[in-house]
Amino acid sequence: MALRHAVLAALLDGEHSGYQLAKAFDVGMANFWHALPQQLYAELAKLEREGLLAGREVVQESRPNKRLFSVTDAGLAELHRFAAAPSKPSSIRDDLMVKVAAADSVDAAALIEQLEERAGIAAAKIELFEQLLRKMRGDLDEAEFLARGARIGPYLTCLRGRRFERENLDWCNEAVSVLRAREGSDAQL
Amino acid sequence: MALRHAVLAALLDGEHSGYQLAKAFDVGMANFWHALPQQLYAELAKLEREGLLAGREVVQESRPNKRLFSVTDAGLAELHRFAAAPSKPSSIRDDLMVKVAAADSVDAAALIEQLEERAGIAAAKIELFEQLLRKMRGDLDEAEFLARGARIGPYLTCLRGRRFERENLDWCNEAVSVLRAREGSDAQL
DNA sequence: AACAACATGTAAGCAGTTACATGATTTA
DNA sequence: TAAATCATGTAACTGCTTACATGTTGTT
Numbered sequence: 001m002a003l004r005h006a007v008l009a010a011l012l013d014g015e016h017s018g019y020q021l022a023k024a025f026d027v028g029m030a031n032f033w034h035a036l037p038q039q040l041y042a043e044l045a046k047l048e049r050e051g052l053l054a055g056r057e058v059v060q061e062s063r064p065n066k067r068l069f070s071v072t073d074a075g076l077a078e079l080h081r082f083a084a085a086p087s088k089p090s091s092i093r094d095d096l097m098v099k100v101a102a103a104d105s106v107d108a109a110a111l112i113e114q115l116e117e118r119a120g121i122a123a124a125k126i127e128l129f130e131q132l133l134r135k136m137r138g139d140l141d142e143a144e145f146l147a148r149g150a151r152i153g154p155y156l157t158c159l160r161g162r163r164f165e166r167e168n169l170d171w172c173n174e175a176v177s178v179l180r181a182r183e184g185s186d187a188q189l
Numbered sequence: 190m191a192l193r194h195a196v197l198a199a200l201l202d203g204e205h206s207g208y209q210l211a212k213a214f215d216v217g218m219a220n221f222w223h224a225l226p227q228q229l230y231a232e233l234a235k236l237e238r239e240g241l242l243a244g245r246e247v248v249q250e251s252r253p254n255k256r257l258f259s260v261t262d263a264g265l266a267e268l269h270r271f272a273a274a275p276s277k278p279s280s281i282r283d284d285l286m287v288k289v290a291a292a293d294s295v296d297a298a299a300l301i302e303q304l305e306e307r308a309g310i311a312a313a314k315i316e317l318f319e320q321l322l323r324k325m326r327g328d329l330d331e332a333e334f335l336a337r338g339a340r341i342g343p344y345l346t347c348l349r350g351r352r353f354e355r356e357n358l359d360w361c362n363e364a365v366s367v368l369r370a371r372e373g374s375d376a377q378l
Numbered sequence: 379a380a381c382a383a384c385a386t387g388t389a390a391g392c393a394g395t396t397a398c399a400t401g402a403t404t405t406a
Numbered sequence: 407t408a409a410a411t412c413a414t415g416t417a418a419c420t421g422c423t424t425a426c427a428t429g430t431t432g433t434t
Contacts, residue, residue, distance in 0.1 A: 001421070002284050009291040019385050032286030039422065041387055062431060064385040076294060083295035087284030087303070089310070095191050095276030097221030097349065102198040103342035105265060106272040114276070121278065146367045147374075153292035156364050160286065163356045171349050178335045178345065185336075190393070208413050228394065230415055251403065253413040 003043050005082045006033040008052065008075050013151060015056075015068040018044050028132055028154060031161035032090075044069055052078055100175060108179050115179075119172035122165045129162040192232050194271045195222040197241065197264050202340060204245075204259040207233050217321055217343060220350035221279075233258055241267055289364060297368050304368075308361035311354045318351040 010016070010024055021044070022037040035043075044067075047053040052075035055067045071079070096118055099111055136155050137145045149155065199205070199213055210233070211226040224232075233256075236242040241264035244256045260268070285307055288300055325344050326334045338344065 002282070002287060003421080005284070006287045006290075009287050012291060012294055017385075018387090019383095029290075032281055032283045032290070034280045034282070036423070037385095038387075038424090045387090060384095063383095064430065066385060079291050080295055082284075083288045083291060084299040087288070090281065090283035090285065091223045092221055092279065092281055093191075093223070094221045094279035095194070095271075096279065097346050098191060098195045098198050099272045099276070100349075101195075101218075101221070101342045101346045102201060102268050102272060103345065104340050105201055105342075106269055110273040147370060151293050152367065152371065153290045153294075156292065156367065157286050157290045159363070160289075160356075160360045163360055164353070167349075167352045167356050171352055174348070175345050178341065181336060182341065192393080206413075207415090208411090225395070226413095227396090227415075234415090249412090252411095253402070255413060 002082075002087075003033065003035055003039065004047060004052070005079060006035070007040065007043050007047060008071055008079050009153070011053065011069060011071050011075075012079075013154070015070040017058075017066040017068055019066065027128060028158060028161070031164065032157060047075070051075075103179065108183050112176050112179050115172045115176045119169050119176070122169040122172065125165045126162055126169065129158055129165065132158050133162070191271075191276075192222065192224055192228065193236060193241070194268060195224070196229065196232055196236060197260055197268050198342070200242065200258060200260050200264075201268075202343070204257040206247075206255040206257055208255065216317060217347055217350070220353065221346060236264070240264075292368065297372050301365050301368050301372075304361045304365045308358050308365070311358040311361065314354045315351055315358065318347055318354065321347050322351070 006025075006029065007021065010021055010029055016024070018037065018041045021040050022035075025033070025035045025040065044053065044055070048055050048069065052072060053069045054072050055069045057065060057067055059065050096114055099106065099114065103111060133155065136151070136158070137149065140149055145155065146152070195214075195218065196210065199210055199218055205213070207226065207230045210229050211224075214222070214224045214229065233242065233244070237244045237258065241261060242258045243261050244258045246254060246256055248254050285303055288295065288303065292300060322344065325340070325347070326338065329338055334344065335341070
């Protein structure tokens with residue numbers, strides 16, 4: 001049960017609505033934790049009931065009303081506790097990798113197509129991360145920001161996301177060229 | 190529901206028992222799909238009921254008896270279908286990254302400790318992948334194996350795993366040195 | 379006129395985790 | 407003699423996904 005902590009961490013840079021959080025969990029946050037809007041609304045309600053978040057209603061005119069949430073002292077304490085506790089190793093789940101693992105028994109063309117699609121997604125994400133990183137840095141250059149910038153946490157996770165997607169892109173391209181080369185000359189040992 | 194496909198893929202290189210699979214899902218397979226032994230035993234039983242796997246009892250003397258499973262034609266057909274179907278993007282879940290995202294509000298020392306531990310784990314995994322890759326290659330050099338080796342699927346996913354862990358290691362080290370540097374001079378903007 | 383963005387949820391079902399349960403043999 | 411390896415499961419719980427449900431405003 002750690003979606004709760006991901007939500008608390010996401011709310012550290014100010015109050016957000018469920019809708020705003022859902023978008024955050026679709027970009028920067030999504031590198032290490034993914035969640036659908038329904039899940040977020042449910043989790044926010046739960047965290048509020050438990051007193052780890054405080055919600056306030058904001059009445060809007062040309063928009064539906066919304067509820068903004070912020071982390072309470074109890075919420076901060078819970079984050080502290082969580083950060084100090086040992087965690088289990090990360091878990092990854094990727095259908096495409098399962099398909100590649102079965103590459104020898106499966107249609108190569110379909111695999112190549114999906115690897116190329118994935119490479120495109122990775123490239124787009126890299127671009128997104130670059131933007132996010134620039135935005136977080138503001139006027140400072142990277143060394144300066146790493147040394148003295150505010151909110152280093154999200155910056156570091158973004159750096160991890162960029163590294164991950166670069167590897168993803170490179171590997172997809174490598175896998176595609178290997179599979180293509182074997183398609184032509186299918187003399188397997 | 191794709192553990193089933195991961196199991197089918199894992200059984201492509203011959204029959205295995207639940208126990209053997211559990212070990213495989215703890216090393217090579219774990220890069221893209223993680224599963225506990227209980228889950229595997231349950232899934233194997235289910236796949237056998239559905240006719241995608243065939244199990245046979247092997248009586249042993251100095252060991253408990255075991256059941257070895259292999260993929261049936263129906264299982265292969267299901268893998269084909271799965272490989273050709275579109276899949277949703279990979280999902281990652283990593284507690285440690287959630288903690289790093291909250292780095293500005295939590296205890297830096299505890300974070301550094303966990304990042305170093307993770308770096309160690311990553312280094313060990315890299316070594317493990319190197320071994321696995323050498324073992325799969327056998328006498329061939331890498332270019333040769335990529336071009337003509339048997340069972341390229343597991344080799345490619347292993348290459349992905351090694352890339353991932355290298356990035357992990359580098360990033361953990363980077364994050365540690367950033368956090369250390371900030372610990373000393375805590376003049377945040 | 380159609381679609382994207384804003385905004386929030388409920389209900390049912392399925393997948394994954396944790397705890398429990400057992401017991402022989404080989405290695406340190 | 408203690409621990410690791412071999413070997414297989416059940417039961418209860420929790421968390422995640424899919425499907426459903428609604429309605430306005432701004433953009434193309």
